[in-house]
Amino acid sequence: MAMLIVAIVAMMVTGVFHRQSIMLRNLENVTASSQARWLMAGAVDWIRVILLEDARASATDHLGEPWAVPLAQTRLNDDGRDPAWLSGAIHDGQSRINLRNLVGAQEPVQAEVAVLGRLLALLGENESLAEPIARIVQLHFTDANDAALAVRLLPARFDDLEFADLPAREAAEKIRRYVTVLPVPTPINANTASAEVLAARFDGLRLVDAQRLVASRDRAPFKDLTDVVSRLADVSMTAPPGTVVVASRFFILEGGIEYRRARLRQRVLLRRETGRVDVVWRREVRT
DSSP: OHHHHHHHHHHHHHHHHHHHHHHHHHHHHHHHHHHHHHHHHHHHHHHHHHHHHHHHHOSOOOTTSGGGSOEEEEEOOOSSSSOEEEEEEEEETTSSEEGGGGOOSSSOOHHHHHHHHHHHHHTTSOGGGHHHHHHHHHHTOSOTTOHHHHHHHOOSSGGGSOOOSHHHHHHHHHHGGGEEOOSSOOOEETTTOOHHHHHHHSBTOOHHHHHHHHHHHHHSOOOSHHHHHHTTTTSOOBOOTTSEESSOSEEEEEEEEEETTEEEEEEEEEEEETTEEEEEEEEEOOO
């Protein structure tokens, strides 16, 4: 009987220690996760300062500037404690065709539908699919004139748009790398856009000429729109006023924090205005 009692007590004590160990580990995980979020918040503030300083130093935004250099995994502390690691990259939100430009008061904006059609044609797709894609985008915004409402309805990613029709869905897969969705209509930045995006945006610009334009830009960034057009004096290309710029307001941060067992990745949309940089939204990215 005494041995049985000792065995039962031993089992009970072992169970208590096991549950206590689980509770301590859960507490450590919660603490590490909370610390990772604080570190990410600090990283976002650091990026905001970088973008503000960039705006003060230059009137253009191009891929040769400090903000455009990806950050490899870097240790944040060197004090002998548990290491915290930061990595990430900033992307120009206006380097792609903004599907928000398609949205009109009641119907899609036909001039922007034509731009999307040219992009589809460049990628070997039927440009007539631009119209059904535009109508799907239109459905995601009930009132294009209400900017605050548009932000609330904004898909966080291109993947959030639902293309039920098979041809439209296949075409959407083709354009994924060249489009984005921002809270408001925006011009493209000629200093960061790909050749495909430039060829779609400029009427009369062939892809081979757009590639020449990008090669010229890589040697010396564009100073203004006149500089963009003058680089190809032998090509007749046009774009509506205000649709092409050489500086950006929207930037997307893709960042990651590793601390103890916590792994946190976020996508953050930043909007730069005169004298400030605001966080429009932040989304956690599942790894």
